[in-house]
Each structure stands twice: as structure tokens, then as C-alpha cells.
Amino acid sequence: MNIIQRLITSVLPADPESVTEELFRQKRYKRFRYSLFLAMNLIGLIPMMLTAGLGFSQYRDLLQREERDQLQWNMEGAQKTIEAFVHELQSVVNFVAHEDRYQELLDQNNLQILFDRLHKQYPGFVDLGVIDSKGIQQAYVGPYNLQGKDYSHQDWFAEVVAKKVFISNVVMGFRQAPHFAIKVTKKIPGTNEHWVLRATINAETLYHFIETINTQASDDIFIVSRDGILQTPSLFYGHILDSFQLSEQSTTKGQINRQLYDDIIDPTQLSEQLTTKGQIREVVDSSGKHILQASVLLKNTPWILILTKEGYIHGSHWSSFRQKLFFIFAGCSIVGLLITIQLSKILTERIRESDEKRHALLTEAEHTHKLASIGRLAAGVAHEINNPLAIIDQKAGLIQDILEFGGDFENKDKVTASLLGIHNGVNRCKVITHRLLGFARRMDFCEEKVHINEVLKEVLSFLEKEAMYNHIKFNLNLQEDIPVIYSDQGQLQQIFLNIINNALDAIGHDGQVTITSQVEDDSVLIGIQDNGPGIPEKTLQHIFEPFFTTKETGKGTGLGLSITYGLVKKLGGTIRVTSTVGEGAFFEVRFPLSL
Amino acid sequence: MTKIKLLIVDDEIEFAETLAERMELRGIATQTANNGKEALEMVHSSPPDLVILDLKMPDMSGLEVLQSIKSMHPSIEVIMLTGHGSTASGIEGMEKGAFDYIMKPVDLNDLLEKLKLANEKRSKA
Numbered sequence: 001m002n003i004i005q006r007l008i009t010s011v012l013p014a015d016p017e018s019v020t021e022e023l024f025r026q027k028r029y030k031r032f033r034y035s036l037f038l039a040m041n042l043i044g045l046i047p048m049m050l051t052a053g054l055g056f057s058q059y060r061d062l063l064q065r066e067e068r069d070q071l072q073w074n075m076e077g078a079q080k081t082i083e084a085f086v087h088e089l090q091s092v093v094n095f096v097a098h099e100d101r102y103q104e105l106l107d108q109n110n111l112q113i114l115f116d117r118l119h120k121q122y123p124g125f126v127d128l129g130v131i132d133s134k135g136i137q138q139a140y141v142g143p144y145n146l147q148g149k150d151y152s153h154q155d156w157f158a159e160v161v162a163k164k165v166f167i168s169n170v171v172m173g174f175r176q177a178p179h180f181a182i183k184v185t186k187k188i189p190g191t192n193e194h195w196v197l198r199a200t201i202n203a204e205t206l207y208h209f210i211e212t213i214n215t216q217a218s219d220d221i222f223i224v225s226r227d228g229i230l231q232t233p234s235l236f237y238g239h240i241l242d243s244f245q246l247s248e249q250s251t252t253k254g255q256i257n258r259q260l261y262d263d264i265i266d267p268t269q270l271s272e273q274l275t276t277k278g279q280i281r282e283v284v285d286s287s288g289k290h291i292l293q294a295s296v297l298l299k300n301t302p303w304i305l306i307l308t309k310e311g312y313i314h315g316s317h318w319s320s321f322r323q324k325l326f327f328i329f330a331g332c333s334i335v336g337l338l339i340t341i342q343l344s345k346i347l348t349e350r351i352r353e354s355d356e357k358r359h360a361l362l363t364e365a366e367h368t369h370k371l372a373s374i375g376r377l378a379a380g381v382a383h384e385i386n387n388p389l390a391i392i393d394q395k396a397g398l399i400q401d402i403l404e405f406g407g408d409f410e411n412k413d414k415v416t417a418s419l420l421g422i423h424n425g426v427n428r429c430k431v432i433t434h435r436l437l438g439f440a441r442r443m444d445f446c447e448e449k450v451h452i453n454e455v456l457k458e459v460l461s462f463l464e465k466e467a468m469y470n471h472i473k474f475n476l477n478l479q480e481d482i483p484v485i486y487s488d489q490g491q492l493q494q495i496f497l498n499i500i501n502n503a504l505d506a507i508g509h510d511g512q513v514t515i516t517s518q519v520e521d522d523s524v525l526i527g528i529q530d531n532g533p534g535i536p537e538k539t540l541q542h543i544f545e546p547f548f549t550t551k552e553t554g555k556g557t558g559l560g561l562s563i564t565y566g567l568v569k570k571l572g573g574t575i576r577v578t579s580t581v582g583e584g585a586f587f588e589v590r591f592p593l594s595l
Numbered sequence: 596m597t598k599i600k601l602l603i604v605d606d607e608i609e610f611a612e613t614l615a616e617r618m619e620l621r622g623i624a625t626q627t628a629n630n631g632k633e634a635l636e637m638v639h640s641s642p643p644d645l646v647i648l649d650l651k652m653p654d655m656s657g658l659e660v661l662q663s664i665k666s667m668h669p670s671i672e673v674i675m676l677t678g679h680g681s682t683a684s685g686i687e688g689m690e691k692g693a694f695d696y697i698m699k700p701v702d703l704n705d706l707l708e709k710l711k712l713a714n715e716k717r718s719k720a
Contacts, residue, residue, distance in 0.1 A: 386700070387610070389699075389700050390610050390699045390701065391607060391609045391613065392700075394609075394610055394613040395609075397617055398613050398616055398617050401620045401621075405620060434698065
């Protein structure tokens with residue numbers, strides 16, 4: 001509202017006092033320009049900022065959700081595939097360890113045949129061993145000499161007896177190569193004792209398998225044990241059997257999805273919290289990268305599957321997108337600013353121009369009005385004075401008649417001289433009143449075809465003699481093909497007579513008057529230039545006002561130019577005067593051609 | 596010009612009487628009237644040869660008086676007196692039958708000249 005009010009008050013006409021205070025007006029326009037600029041910017045920039053901001057955040061959220069979903073699907077797929085693979089291996093070992101084959105498998109040759117067959121099918125199998133209920137390895141096939149080794153003190157031994165099937169973590173063990181083992185416990189028939197078939201599988205099998213299921217949706221995929229040891233090599237987080245550091249990193253708070261950071265997990269907690277459904281977290285790794293980490297328990301194994309993906313909105317694509325967006329926004333803002341600056345400047349200029357035009361019109365109307373009222377007043381006064389003047393004239397005439405018809409008497413000469421004085425005075429008054437009346441009179445407008453050049457030549461013929469006596473030269477520079485205009489010839493004559501007469505008076509003697517006529521646009525232009533003393537600025541302001549004269553008292557009535565002005569206006573023309581003191585004056589009269 | 600009978604019509608009594616006196620001095624039988632009504636009565640009772648008629652008078656304007664005189668006695672020649680300083684009203688009077696017009700304040704010699712011309716015109720008719 002405030003801005004609108006300010007706009008309106010800025011556009012509204014300035015009150016009369018302030019019209020003269022040019023400085024104040026300049027300030028108003030400046031203020032108007034600033035408010036306009038501000039308003040336009042607010043209208044333009046705020047929606048742009050809102051749109052860009054909303055769009056940006058919406059797009060970012062969408063991307064993040066999409067990314068999480070992708071990772072989730074990927075994780076679920078990988079989990080199923082790996083579980084199936086492990087299950088297959090497990091089934092094979094379970095199938096081989098048939099209960100009543102214990103005795104058969106204790107035979108080294110039989111075991112060798114079995115291992116060969118297995119190895120053919122699954123090259124990952126490294127060795128095969130049969131362990132009796134006391135934990136002693138009774139039979140062994142493989143590259144290491146482990147016959148007779150005692151496993152009874154190892155933790156897994158007790159566990160495998162209880163669980164029937166046991167899959168171990170990946171270890172180096174005696175074999176000095178990463179491997180894991182699948183152990184199956186079976187009862188020895190006819191006894192209460194158990195035997196264990198132990199198959200060792202190269203960890204690389206697992207690794208190659210994972211490699212084959214890796215997709216674009218994740219940067220890294222690997223398996224860790226429940227106590228945080230890498231079971232397969234990771235691209236970013238270490239070699240096989242290194243401890244997995246990621247979850248130990250402290251995470252920065254205050255980022256998106258804050259709650260994800262609240263559970264800073266250490267490896268042991270990791271397994272407790274995890275379910276086979278898995279979870280996705282956003283964490284910061286040691287190199288400061290924001291990554292999405294998906295982790296899920298693999299069923300029937302001691303393993304956790306982990307997939308990581310660098311957050312898109314923290315990656316280089318996103319930052320370049322953000323940069324582009326910023327530059328586009330900044331560019332648009334700058335272009336917008338430039339446009340609004342220019343626009344508010346142009347608008348303010350237009351308003352100022354129309355204000356000035358209106359002001360000029362008002363001044364002119366005021367001027368015309370002033371002249372008209374002075375004219376009416378003058379006519380009234382002249383008319384009132386005219387009648388007593390006529391009486392004085394007649395009375396004086398009567399006295400003179402009486403003197404002429406009567407006889408001589410004392411002082412007759414003096415009386416006659418006085419009567420002559422009265423007569424002269426009356427005559428001067430007569431000239432003034434007639435001119436005044438002429439100034440205001442409403443003569444019938446007599447429209448006829450007028451050749452402006454001929455009018456000018458005619459006027460000059462009246463004045464030629466006077467000019468010649470005073471050694472003043474007329475220079476004529478008339479355009480030949482000026483079209484005929486419709487105007488009042490007599491009044492035109494009076495106009496030019498007045499102006500040229502004034503020029504002659506101004507020059508006095510020895511000089512020249514240049515008269516030009518030409519067609520400009522749709523009007524005819526008559527210029528009258530003298531090389532007299534010129535007109536001072538102060539006189540120029542009043543030059544068309546009645547009774548304003550610079551001539552000696554008695555020599556001019558001060559009505560010539562005001563009558564001229566009135567006539568020009570009446571004929572639909574304009575008159576203008578410019579002058580430089582010492583160089584002469586220039587009168588320019590302009591009449592429309594299509595009148 | 597001794598035979599000429601002149602009537603001066605003007606609401607300015609002083610002006611009319613002074614002018615009349617000057618005319619008498621020049622041997623012209625002159626009467627004065629101070630308004631249109633009076634003038635018409637006088638024209639009716641004893642018609643003059645020539646009339647000097649002021650254009651601007653109260654009650655009845657000079658032009659109205661002119662029209663009445665001309666309708667009663669078309670032979671009477673009328674010279675209009677105009678204080679307007681404009682030729683337009685004089686010309687209008689002439690269109691309505693006035694012989695000529697002359698501007699106030701009057702130059703007596705001009706007036707006498709015009710009277711002479713008017714009388715000559717009347718005599719020819």
C-alpha cells in the first residue's frame with residue numbers, strides 16, 4: 001500500500017509553490033524512480049527466488065529418496081543372491097556328510113575321491129577334513145598337512161556340535177590364505193557321539209561372486225563379520241581381514257536425515273541392531289565424503305552385507321548443477337536489475353516530460369489569459385475615456401470656432417496656442433484609445449487565399465522609403481514554392497508591419513533586416529532578423545504585454561507587439577522571439593499550412 | 596449648404612450640443628436628440644436631411660434607430676458615429692443603409708467632408 005501511495009503522490013501534480021522549487025521537484029522524481037525500481041524488483045525477484053528455491057529443494061529431496069530406494073533394492077537383491085549362493089554351498093557339504101558315511105570318509109582315498117568331485121564342481125573348495133568327537137582331525141585332503149590336528153580347544157568346535165551347521169568367519173588360519181569354513185556335524189551311528197565334516201572354501205570365491213552382482217547403483221559392496229572384520233576386499237575401506245572403520249567415524253550433525261547420525265554404531269552394536277531387513281544410513285567417512293551406507297544381515301551366516309554409495313547431492317554432478325543454477329539465477333537477477341533500472345529511468349523521464357509539457361501549456365494558457373483580460377480591461381477603459389475625450393475635443397473646437405468667428409481680444413494668441421495644445425493632446429489620446437480598442441476588438445475573420453511572400457513584399461514596399469532614409473537594407477530570402485494559406489491578409493500585413501517597423505526603430509540607422517520564409521513540417525515559417533542592439537532578457541519576458549514599451553514616452557504606446565501577438569494567435573499561429581544583446585533580435589512567426 | 600437640416604443623435608448631451616453649436620456656426624440647421632426614441636419622434640415630426648447617429652446608446656442601439664429612420668424616410672442619409680475604433684460595426688451600419696461612418700473623437704473637417712458627400716448623394720437622388 002505504502003509503495004502505491006508513494007507512487008501516486010509522486011505522479012500527482014506538484015502544488016504550485018513547489019513547481020518553482022526546481023530542486024525539490026528533481027528530488028521527487030528521483031524518489032519516484034527509486035520506489036519504482038524497488039517495487040519492480042520486489043515483484044520480479046521474490047517469485048523468482050521462491051520458485052528457484054522451492055524447485056531446488058524439491059528436486060534435491062526427490063533425488064535423495066530415489067537414491068535411497070535404488071540402494072535399498074540393490075541391497076535386497078544382493079542379499080538374496082548371496083544368501084542363495086551360501087545356502088547352495090552349505091547344502092552341498094551337508095549332502096556329502098551323510099551320517100553313515102563317517103567310517104567310509106575316514107578312509108583317506110575315499111575322502112580324496114569326494115574332494116576331487118567337489119573341487120571339480122566348485123573350484124573354491126580348498127580342503128576337506130573329518131574330525132572325530134574329540135576334536136582330532138582323522139582324515140584330511142588338501143594342500144596342507146593337517147592330519148591329526150587337534151581342534152577340540154577351538155571355540156567353533158563346541159558351537160558346531162550344538163548347531164549342526166556352522167559357517168565360520170573368513171580367517172587366515174594355519175593355511176595363510178583367507179578362507180572360511182563350512183562345518184557340518186553328524187551323529188556317529190549307534191553312539192551318542194558326533195563327527196564333523198569340515199570344508200574350507202577360499203574367500204576369493206565369495207569375493208568373485210560379489211563382484212559379479214555389483215551394479216551401478218552402489219560404489220562399493222562388501223561383507224564384514226559381525227565383529228567388523230572385512231570378509232571381502234572393499235574398494236575404499238581396506239583389504240580383506242582389515243577391520244572395517246566406517247562405523248567408527250564420528251559423523252557431522254546438522255545434515256539431512258539427522259536421526260541417521262544419532263546411532264553412532266560400533267561394530268558390535270551393528271550386528272545387534274541389524275535385522276535381515278537391513279537399514280540405510282548416511283555417514284561421513286574418513287575422507288570427509290558423505291555416503292549412504294546400506295547394511296543387512298545375511299541369513300544363516302555370520303556376515304553382514306554392506307553397500308555404499310556416495311550421496312549424489314554431495315557429488316560433483318550435484319555441485320556443478322548447483323553452480324549452474326546459481327549462475328543462471330544470478331544472471332537473471334542481473335539482467336532483471338538492469339532492465340528495471342532502465343525501465344524506471346525511462347518511465348520517470350516520460351512522466352517528467354509530460355509534467356513539463358503540461359507545465360509549459362499551463363504557463364502559456366495563463367499568459368494568453370492574462371493578455372486577454374488586460375485587453376478587455378484596456379478596451380473598457382478606452383471606450384469610457386473615448387466619450388469624454390470627444391466632448392473635450394468638441395468643446396475645444398467650439399472655442400476655436402468662436403475665436404475664429406469673433407473679434408480680436410487680449411491674449412487671443414495665447415488662447416489659440418492653448419487650444420492647439422489641447423487638440424494635440426486629444427489627438428494623442430485618440431491614437432491610444434483607438435489602438436487599445438483595436439487590440440481587443442473582434443473583427444470578423446476574413447479568410448482568403450494568401451500568398452505569404454506577396455504579403456511580405458507588400459509590407460516592405462510601405463517601409464522601403466523610411467528604410468532608405470535611414471540606410472537600412474532589406475535582405476529577402478523567401479522560399480519560392482510556399483503553398484497558399486487561408487488567412488486574413490489585412491491582419492497578416494499588420495503583423496509583419498508591426499514587427500518590421502519595430503526592427504527599423506530598433507536599428508535606428510545603418511543596418512540590415514533579413515526576412516526569410518520557408519515551409520517546415522506542415523507550417524510556414526517567417527523569420528525577421530535585425531542587427532540592432534538586441535533585447536535584454538528582462539525585456540524579452542514582457543515583450544508581448546500591452547503597455548510595455550522601452551521607447552521614449554510619447555513615441556510608443558506599448559501596444560504594437562501585444563496587438564501583433566493577439567493577431568498571430570487569432571490566425572492560429574505562434575510567435576517567438578530570441579535575442580542576444582548586441583547582435584540583434586529574431587522574431588519567428590509560424591502559421592499552420594492546413595488552416 | 597444653407598438648406599441642410601441636420602439631426603445629431605448621441606446620448607452624450609454635451610457632445611451633441613457642442614457639435615450642434617459648431618454646425619450652426621457653419622450655417623447648418625441642427626437639432627439634437629439624446630436617445631433613439633426622441634430621435635425617431637423628431638424624424639417623424641420634422642424630417643431632417645442628414646442624421647449623425649451614435650452607434651452605442653442605451654435603450655435603443657444606433658443600428659435599430661438607423662433601420663427605423665431608413666424605413667420611414669429612405670431619402671435621409673445617415674452617418675454613423677462609432678466609438679469602437681473598429682471598422683466592423685461601421686461596415687455593418689453601412690450594410691444596413693448608412694452612408695458612411697466616422698470614429699470618435701471626430702475630426703470636424705472629416706465630418707464636414709462626409710456630410711457634404713452625403714448631401715450631394717441625397718440631392719442627386
